[in-house]
Amino acid sequence: MGFPPEIILEAALNGLLTGAVYGLVALGLTLVYGVLHIINFAHGALLTAAMYAAYVARTAFGVDPYVAALPLAGLFFLLGYVVQRLVIGPASRGKDENILLVTLGLSIIIENVMLAVFRSDTRSIDVPYAMEVVEFGPALLSYPRIIGFGATILVALALYLLMTLTATGKAIRAVAKERTGAALVGIDVAHIYAVTFGIGTACLAIAAALLLPSFYVSPRVGNAFVLVAFTIVVLGGMGSVVGALLGGLVIGVVESLSGLYLGDSLGQIGIFLIFILVLLIRPTGLFGARA
Amino acid sequence: MTHWRIGRRDLALASMAALGAPRVAGAQAPAVKLGILQPVTGALAQDGEYGRLGAELAVNEINAAGGLRALGGARIEIVFGDARSNPEGGVAEVEKMQAEGVVAVVGGFASPICLAASQAASRYDLPYVVDVGVSDQIVSRGLANTFRFGPGFGVVTRTALDNLVALNDAAGKPARSVVIVHEDGLFGSGMARLLNAELPQRGFQVLETIAHPTPARDMNNVALRIRALRPDLVIPSSYYAEFVLLSRTMQQQRIRPKGIYCVLNGAASNFRFVREFPDAANLVMDCNHWADPRKPRTAELRRQVEAQNRFWLYNTPLNYSAVMLVADALERAGRADRAALVAALAATDGAFTRHIMPYGPTRFVNGQNQAAAPVNTQVQGGDIKVIFPRDFADAQPVFPVTG
Numbered sequence: 001m002g003f004p005p006e007i008i009l010e011a012a013l014n015g016l017l018t019g020a021v022y023g024l025v026a027l028g029l030t031l032v033y034g035v036l037h038i039i040n041f042a043h044g045a046l047l048t049a050a051m052y053a054a055y056v057a058r059t060a061f062g063v064d065p066y067v068a069a070l071p072l073a074g075l076f077f078l079l080g081y082v083v084q085r086l087v088i089g090p091a092s093r094g095k096d097e098n099i100l101l102v103t104l105g106l107s108i109i110i111e112n113v114m115l116a117v118f119r120s121d122t123r124s125i126d127v128p129y130a131m132e133v134v135e136f137g138p139a140l141l142s143y144p145r146i147i148g149f150g151a152t153i154l155v156a157l158a159l160y161l162l163m164t165l166t167a168t169g170k171a172i173r174a175v176a177k178e179r180t181g182a183a184l185v186g187i188d189v190a191h192i193y194a195v196t197f198g199i200g201t202a203c204l205a206i207a208a209a210l211l212l213p214s215f216y217v218s219p220r221v222g223n224a225f226v227l228v229a230f231t232i233v234v235l236g237g238m239g240s241v242v243g244a245l246l247g248g249l250v251i252g253v254v255e256s257l258s259g260l261y262l263g264d265s266l267g268q269i270g271i272f273l274i275f276i277l278v279l280l281i282r283p284t285g286l287f288g289a290r291a
Numbered sequence: 292m293t294h295w296r297i298g299r300r301d302l303a304l305a306s307m308a309a310l311g312a313p314r315v316a317g318a319q320a321p322a323v324k325l326g327i328l329q330p331v332t333g334a335l336a337q338d339g340e341y342g343r344l345g346a347e348l349a350v351n352e353i354n355a356a357g358g359l360r361a362l363g364g365a366r367i368e369i370v371f372g373d374a375r376s377n378p379e380g381g382v383a384e385v386e387k388m389q390a391e392g393v394v395a396v397v398g399g400f401a402s403p404i405c406l407a408a409s410q411a412a413s414r415y416d417l418p419y420v421v422d423v424g425v426s427d428q429i430v431s432r433g434l435a436n437t438f439r440f441g442p443g444f445g446v447v448t449r450t451a452l453d454n455l456v457a458l459n460d461a462a463g464k465p466a467r468s469v470v471i472v473h474e475d476g477l478f479g480s481g482m483a484r485l486l487n488a489e490l491p492q493r494g495f496q497v498l499e500t501i502a503h504p505t506p507a508r509d510m511n512n513v514a515l516r517i518r519a520l521r522p523d524l525v526i527p528s529s530y531y532a533e534f535v536l537l538s539r540t541m542q543q544q545r546i547r548p549k550g551i552y553c554v555l556n557g558a559a560s561n562f563r564f565v566r567e568f569p570d571a572a573n574l575v576m577d578c579n580h581w582a583d584p585r586k587p588r589t590a591e592l593r594r595q596v597e598a599q600n601r602f603w604l605y606n607t608p609l610n611y612s613a614v615m616l617v618a619d620a621l622e623r624a625g626r627a628d629r630a631a632l633v634a635a636l637a638a639t640d641g642a643f644t645r646h647i648m649p650y651g652p653t654r655f656v657n658g659q660n661q662a663a664a665p666v667n668t669q670v671q672g673g674d675i676k677v678i679f680p681r682d683f684a685d686a687q688p689v690f691p692v693t694g
Contacts, residue, residue, distance in 0.1 A: 007519045014511050119332055122506050122532065126567070131543045140544055142511075215508055216532070224508070259512040264503045265475045267512070 003260065010139035011260045012253050017145035019252015020152040024207040025225050026232035026244040027156070028200035034239025035176040035196040038096060041103040042083075043229065044222030045110035046201055050076055050208035051217040052114055058125045058212070065125070066147065069209035073202040080201025084194040114219040124216040148210040155206055156245055159199070163241075172196055176239070228255070231275040237288025246286065250274075320363035323627045325350070325617065326370045326388035326396035327610075328408055333376025337531070337563075338400050338606050342422055343371065345610030346397060348595060353618050361622045367614075374399065378407035385411040394627045395420060397613045400606070402426035402478070409437040418632050420613045423580065423606060425555060430659040438636050438655060440613050441580055441648070442663035444555075448485055451554045451578035454667050454679045456493050458576075458690055465691040466523035466549050468496045472513055472537060473528040475502040482528040482554060498522050507533050510540040517541065523549045523691075531557035535564055538571040549691035553577040560668050560675060562602035569673050574692050576669045576678070582608035583649035585683045592647065603675075612646035616653075619643045649683060 003011075025047060032040045050072060057068040087106070092099040132143035163169035174182040175192045183189050207225075215221075232251050236243025251271055259267030278285060327346045329339035350367045358364040370391045372384025381404040388396055395418040399405035405424030412419040413434045421429055421439040425447060430439050442450075459466050471486050473479035483500050490497050498520045501513050514537070517525060525541075525548050527534055535558050538551065551574075553559040559577035582589045582605070592611060593603045620635035621627065641652025651662040667679035669688055676686030 003515075003519050007515050011512060011515055018509075122334070124532075131539050133543050142543065216506060218506075256512065260515060263501060264507060264509070264512055 006138035015253035015256025023248020028203035044226035045107035048222035076205035081198035084197035237285030240287035243287035341606035345607035349614035381408035
């Protein structure tokens with residue numbers, strides 16, 4: 001079936017904008033992998049928790065999600081720091097397979113706490129700008145998507161500056177490259193691990209605030225994003241920050257276009273085809289340095 | 292001699308009891324327990340709450356008017372069960388109600404819950420009155436205990452198609468092409484199949500059938516496809532949240548077909564949608580359950596509901612009417628006995644007038660009320676108006692939509 005070019009353009013732009021927020025979710029995942037060398041199975045559950053936090057901020061206190069994004073990022077940084085420092089770190093006893101199980105256990109606990117508190121209903125907030133559009137040539141782009149795109153670029157830029165200019169950033173990169181060496185020159189590895197985990201969780205909080213104006217929240221909603229985020233991380237290269245962002249954009253466009261052509265019920269097929277193809281042809285991903 | 296005295300006292304007591312009997316029994320007739328089954332948690336919680344409200348209003352009204360007369364003024368006591376939006380939950384609650392000794396169960400809302408719960412009730416010969424569930428399977432399984440006062444899927448879709456043709460003809464046939472949007476579950480897919488078979492025979496061209504999952508997080512692609520296809524009519528069969536999302540996205544994308552014609556749509560006959568998104572809802576048409584606007588009781592009930600700061604949804608009048616049906620049958624049965632109640636329900640006729648639905652004289656065949664029918668509504672200026680059938684419509688249809 002042929003679509004007029006302006007329809008395809010609009011679907012691609014929609015995908016690009018949504019893909020940026022996917023990239024932000026993947027950013028947290030890939031950062032934690034790059035430094036701690038663990039796959040954080042609690043990532044989706046933490047995203048869900050952050051979305052509920054933004055939901056409560058709006059419904060109970062009337063705070064706009066975009067305003068709540070920064071305070072929530074701070075709160076979730078602390079949460080991530082504490083969880084890594086007091087739960088995941090000690091419980092792992094230095095073994096990666098333990099970390100896997102600990103994060104999986106955490107995700108089950110978080111999901112069920114959300115289920116107990118908020119029940120299984122899907123909830124959404126209503127903000128006046130949710131259905132506003134911006135005209136971009138022939139395309140009508142939704143306001144929350146454009147904000148989401150812009151905010152993701154800002155977060156990525158801030159993260160880049162943090163990693164290159166600050167002592168903490170240098171320490172994070174040192175620990176990622178050579179843990180023992182970093183410890184020998186006096187870097188507190190446990191602290192850096194927790195900081196990294198905290199940054200990853202803070203990215204989730206911002207992503208949650210960007211998603212909420214146009215998306216619903218339910219206790220299992222995070223899983224939908226994390227499957228996509230895993231694909232992005234594999235596509236972009238495990239541990240690569242640039243890869244996560246570009247991968248997010250690619251996946252967003254693929255999802256939107258396959259949704260347009262195959263229908264929304266089958267649209268996600270495109271994403272998982274890419275997942276399999278990358279694993280077959282280029283297992284290191286686009287920007288993966290090592291296998 | 293003591294013998295005499297006791298005898299006299301016995302006599303006196305007996306005569307007092309005999310004199311006082313009607314009043315004593317009137318005050319102390321055991322309450323009749325009625326099971327009300329609704330999903331009040333989970334995905335269908337909103338519908339369940341409004342169904343429960345209708346049942347409660349009916350029971351309060353009956354009790355305030357002196358209870359069930361034929362049962363010595365017995366009050367009706369609600370045994371409420373939360374079906375938790377799934378069939379298993381519905382079955383578990385029927386088992387509990389059975390243990391509580393209810394005389395009948397009313398409700399269920401969704402077809403899968405009604406199917407499972409009525410089957411569970413049939414094991415105990417427990418009468419089950421379906422409130423909404425439209426699946427025609429509900430009344431075609433040969434279960435003697437199951438009754439449905441409202442219309443089934445077949446009747447609703449036939450009426451919807453007939454009325455669509457009438458609407459289009461009356462306007463000079465402005466609509467020829469149709470896009471069907473449906474949720475990809477049992478309800479939406481079944482509807483899409485049926486529409487695809489029927490619409491071409493009635494002079495409409497189906498340009499495309501678009502499926503979407505429930506819950507759907509985004510309707511942009513659906514809207515884009517509609518924009519590319521430029522159909523005269525959009526016919527959606529989705530649940531509440533998805534239709535709201537679709538109509539808002541269409542509004543956002545400035546897609547204005549000549550009509551949005553829903554069939555059994557969760558949102559288009561829902562005042563919550565009309566109040567919260569008046570622009571997206573305006574002029575949307577639906578073929579669905581609706582209370583009879585001609586009956587004075589309808590307006591009174593609506594006032595009561597709105598006085599509680601709640602919306603007027605079809606679930607409330609349907610459940611109100613279903614409880615009234617059970618009360619009417621209990622009056623005719625004369626006792627709170629399940630077998631007698633089943634017989635009385637099956638024998639219901641036009642003398643049952645305490646319901647507020649726009650149906651003709653009640654007549655049950657295999658548990659289905661033959662007089663049940665849907666109506667066509669249209670959102671006009673922030674209100675939901677009846678546009679078909681003509682004999683009790685309270686507004687003219689606005690079709691085709693221009694501008």
